[in-house]
Amino acid sequence: MAFHWAAIPRFIPQLLAGAQLTLLITLVAMLIGIVIGVAMAAGRVSRFRLLRMLAGLYVEFVRNTPALLQIFILFFGMPSLGLRMSATTAGSIALGLNAGAYLAEIFRAGLAGVPPGSREAAVALAFNRLQTLVYITAPLAMRAAWPAFCNLFISILLASSLLSAISVYELTGITNDISTKTFLTFEVYSVAALFYVVLNVGVSLLLALAGRLLFPPQSR
Amino acid sequence: MNFSLVWEARWLILDSFVVTLYLSASAVVGGTVVGMIVALLRQFGLRPLNLLLRAYVELFRGTPLLMQLFFIYFGLPLVNVSVDRFWAAFIALTCFTSAYVAEVFRSGIEAIPRGQSEAATALGMGFFHRFFWIIAPQALRVSLPPLIGVYVSVIKDTSLATVVGYNELTRRAMELMLRFGHPLEFFITVALLYFAICYPISKLSERLERKLTPSAR
Numbered sequence: 001m002a003f004h005w006a007a008i009p010r011f012i013p014q015l016l017a018g019a020q021l022t023l024l025i026t027l028v029a030m031l032i033g034i035v036i037g038v039a040m041a042a043g044r045v046s047r048f049r050l051l052r053m054l055a056g057l058y059v060e061f062v063r064n065t066p067a068l069l070q071i072f073i074l075f076f077g078m079p080s081l082g083l084r085m086s087a088t089t090a091g092s093i094a095l096g097l098n099a100g101a102y103l104a105e106i107f108r109a110g111l112a113g114v115p116p117g118s119r120e121a122a123v124a125l126a127f128n129r130l131q132t133l134v135y136i137t138a139p140l141a142m143r144a145a146w147p148a149f150c151n152l153f154i155s156i157l158l159a160s161s162l163l164s165a166i167s168v169y170e171l172t173g174i175t176n177d178i179s180t181k182t183f184l185t186f187e188v189y190s191v192a193a194l195f196y197v198v199l200n201v202g203v204s205l206l207l208a209l210a211g212r213l214l215f216p217p218q219s220r
Numbered sequence: 221m222n223f224s225l226v227w228e229a230r231w232l233i234l235d236s237f238v239v240t241l242y243l244s245a246s247a248v249v250g251g252t253v254v255g256m257i258v259a260l261l262r263q264f265g266l267r268p269l270n271l272l273l274r275a276y277v278e279l280f281r282g283t284p285l286l287m288q289l290f291f292i293y294f295g296l297p298l299v300n301v302s303v304d305r306f307w308a309a310f311i312a313l314t315c316f317t318s319a320y321v322a323e324v325f326r327s328g329i330e331a332i333p334r335g336q337s338e339a340a341t342a343l344g345m346g347f348f349h350r351f352f353w354i355i356a357p358q359a360l361r362v363s364l365p366p367l368i369g370v371y372v373s374v375i376k377d378t379s380l381a382t383v384v385g386y387n388e389l390t391r392r393a394m395e396l397m398l399r400f401g402h403p404l405e406f407f408i409t410v411a412l413l414y415f416a417i418c419y420p421i422s423k424l425s426e427r428l429e430r431k432l433t434p435s436a437r
Contacts (some may be wrong), residue, residue: 064372064418065411066379069390073411076397077404161284165383172287179294186298189291196283 008187011178018174019195025092025160025170026203030153032096037103044108055104062101068162070094075166091163099156106152110145111137143215150207154200171195225400226409236392237413243309243388244375250314251374252367255321262326263351273322280319286380288312293384309381313374320370328363329355365429372418372425379414389413 043055062070074097075090085093114137122132164173175192179185226233262273280288293308303311332355340350379390387395393410397403 060419060422061411061415064376064422065414066376066390068379068382069393069407069411069414072390072394073404073407077407080402080404158282158284161286162380164286172284172290175287176290179290185291185294189287189295193279193283193287193291196287197279200282 003187004184005187007182007184008191011182011188011191014174014178015171015192015195018169018171018192019199021088021168022157022160022170022172022199025088025095025163025168026153026157028092029095029099029156029160032093033099033103033152033156036097036100037107040100040104041107041111044104045111059101059104062098063105067095067098067159068165070098071162071166087163087166087168091160091166091168095156095159095163098159099152102152102155103149106145106148107141109148110141110143113144114140146211146215150204150211153203153207157199157203158196171199221405222402223405223409225396225402226405229396229400229406232396233389233392233409233413236387236389239387240375240378240389240414241417243306243313243378243381243386244371246310247313247317247374247378248371250310251317251321251370254314254318256325258318258322259325259329260351262322263329264347277319277322280316281323285312285316285377286383288316289380289384305381305384305386308384309378309386313377313381316377317370317374320373321367324363324366324370325359327366328359331362332358361432365425365432368421368425368428372421375418375421376414 040055040059043051044059046052046055071091071094074094075085075087078085078090118136118140119132122136127135160170161172163170164176167173169177171192175188178188182188258273258276262270289308289312292312293303293305296303296308296311336354336358337350340354345354378388381388382391382394385391389410393406396406400406
């Protein structure tokens with residue numbers, strides 16, 4: 001078979017627009033995810049049994065069902081409860097809800113990793129509960145959770161491709177569209193895969209940089 | 221909420237549940253075998269080979285599974301390899317999973333103290349003897365919990381085969397919804413079925429992890 005690479009540059013602007021939407025969806029989903037993740041992590045270590053149970057149920061249900069199905073539930077299922085959203089909105093929220101469950105576990109593990117000595121030191125210095133959390137526990141937990149947070153960020157970036165299944169024209173959606181219209185399947189998918197790799201590497205580098213700034217390596 | 225339609229369609233749903241299990245099992249076996257081979261080949265320490273294998277792992281971990289699936293389903297026929305829906309899903313899932321499995325094994329192998337390998341060399345063992353009798357069994361033990369975690373992802377990821385029209389559980393829910401309406405009922409039922417297999421396996425992975433690393437508690 002013959003390849004027609006020369007036809008590809010024409011579609012670059014469309015692919016770039018798709019990549020932009022992919023990034024936007026990822027960012028929105030991660031923001032929603034952080035809010036839910038913090039709430040659920042707090043719920044899971046709460047003093048109230050009911051809160052612990054509800055948060056646990058949420059986390060386990062989301063983590064043990066396919067993300068695609070969660071997107072379908074929000075996009076196709078919510079209108080029957082009277083909640084109608086555009087595909088992009090529904091998809092971003094679904095991804096955010098998904099990220100929230102994983103982030104809850106990441107934050108919880110981060111909290112669990114804070115050595116009890118540092119909390120005891122805060123008590124000895126007469127910090128109250130809020131001060132201990134804000135100045136001592138949270139920063140230490142965030143530092144410990146950062147690598148896992150970065151990994152999840154990349155997972156969500158890749159998972160945003162699932163939104164093409166509800167016809168959102170992000171990078172994968174655009175690629176499918178171009179492919180079915182032009183039959184340049186091989187060429188266009190290769191270029192899109194390259195786009196994903198670039199997005200991936202770019203986001204990873206930015207996150208690594210942010211990590212260095214937020215959590216400078218400690219001198220011992 | 222009206223689940224009577226779901227009950228009427230129960231055999232259709234169960235039928236595709238079996239299809240999902242079949243695809244999951246195939247992909248787990250395929251992904252593990254290929255992933256083990258990749259991890260083994262990386263042990264030889266040949267530079268060009270390592271570069272190639274790293275590119276393989278990074279490529280399949282760095283691009284969305286959905287895109288790989290489309291690429292294989294629509295792309296392979298162009299080079300005169302005909303793939304049906306099962307094979308497209310199987311090949312894509314196998315490649316994707318093998319990249320993760322290879323990484324799990326690699327970190328498992330790296331977790332084994334160097335002294336083990338050095339002691340085996342001192343006893344006059346060759347590469348194969350050393351790898352298969354000393355390193356691999358210990359690495360396998362360390363790798364087991366994350367490996368099972370990967371398998372849970374595989375079960376969930378089989379849902380992506382929907383997009384190429386393979387009639388697994390998610391696809392069946394979609395078709396039932398398009399025919400009878402009631403999207404929430406069908407999707408939630410199917411979600412519970414996924415949960416029913418994934419949850420126990422996740423718990424098993426967590427339990428093994430606690431058992432194998434007593435220091436973490």
